[in-house]
Amino acid sequence: TVGMSIPVFTVPLSYIILNESLSEKQFFSFGFFVLGGILLSAKFSKGKVVMLGGIALAILAGFLFALYYTIMKYLYLPESISFFDIFMFVQVGGFLGALSLLVLKRNRKTIFHISKNIQRKTTSLFVPDKILAALAAALLSYAISIKGSVVAIINALQAVQYVFVLLLAIILSKKLPSLYNEHMGKDIIIQKIIATAFIGIGLFLLAV
Numbered sequence: 001t002v003g004m005s006i007p008v009f010t011v012p013l014s015y016i017i018l019n020e021s022l023s024e025k026q027f028f029s030f031g032f033f034v035l036g037g038i039l040l041s042a043k044f045s046k047g048k049v050v051m052l053g054g055i056a057l058a059i060l061a062g063f064l065f066a067l068y069y070t071i072m073k074y075l076y077l078p079e080s081i082s083f084f085d086i087f088m089f090v091q092v093g094g095f096l097g098a099l100s101l102l103v104l105k106r107n108r109k110t111i112f113h114i115s116k117n118i119q120r121k122t123t124s125l126f127v128p129d130k131i132l133a134a135l136a137a138a139l140l141s142y143a144i145s146i147k148g149s150v151v152a153i154i155n156a157l158q159a160v161q162y163v164f165v166l167l168l169a170i171i172l173s174k175k176l177p178s179l180y181n182e183h184m185g186k187d188i189i190i191q192k193i194i195a196t197a198f199i200g201i202g203l204f205l206l207a208v
Contacts (some may be wrong), residue, residue: 001055003131004037005062005067007156013070018077019038022152029205030156033195034169037159039191040166069144069151083145087138153206166192 007030010061014020022030075086099109 001041001058002062002065003158003162004034005059006065006158007034007152009063010070010152010155011067013066014073015072016163017074018151019071019151020152022150025205026150026153029202030153031199032202032205033046033153033156033159036195036202037156039082039195039198040159040162042191066155069155072141073149073151079147083142083194086145087141090141160203163196163199167194 006046011022011030035051056186070084072090075081075090140158143149144151
């Protein structure tokens with residue numbers, strides 16, 4: 001829900017803040033990305049879409065992410081400022097924002113509480129995981145900073161990550177069934193194939 005809300009909100013925000021609009025081909029490509037992402041992430045039960053708890057907060061989070069990416073694109077517009085300067089400025093702001101969570105005592109108690117259920121061997125994956133996340137954030141920021149890039153399309157392209165998540169989950173469910181349990185019935189497989197096809201059409205429209 002968060003992932004699909006971001007590009008939907010980015011379109012009007014980028015038009016208002018950046019005066020950025022989609023061409024006809026980009027609009028159709030954007031639509032296929034959004035449809036594909038919705039199908040990949042949606043859950044159906046007895047022919048109806050299952051609404052998860054916290055849907056309103058998820059949509060609000062999507063709006064805030066869209067506003068964040070749009071403002072980031074605005075910061076990259078002046079050619080006199082380098083990508084590295086803006087990127088570090090944004091990261092410092094994020095760090096200070098994270099520190100503000102420690103102001104409340106209950107937050108500090110929750111954040112610094114170490115669960116006894118955490119195994120030592122899993123903690124070794126924490127640092128590589130954060131390195132990959134930082135690399136992904138840097139690449140996304142660089143893509144947004146490129147002159148002529150359309151922030152709405154970049155956000156919509158993130159639907160491709162759901163395809164990779166699906167493939168990795170299927171592979172890991174075979175290797176580590178105790179950790180990954182993907183239920184892949186006939187209906188779900190058809191749903192995922194259609195979703196992946198939509199995303200493929202979106203990529204094709206951008207490439208031609």
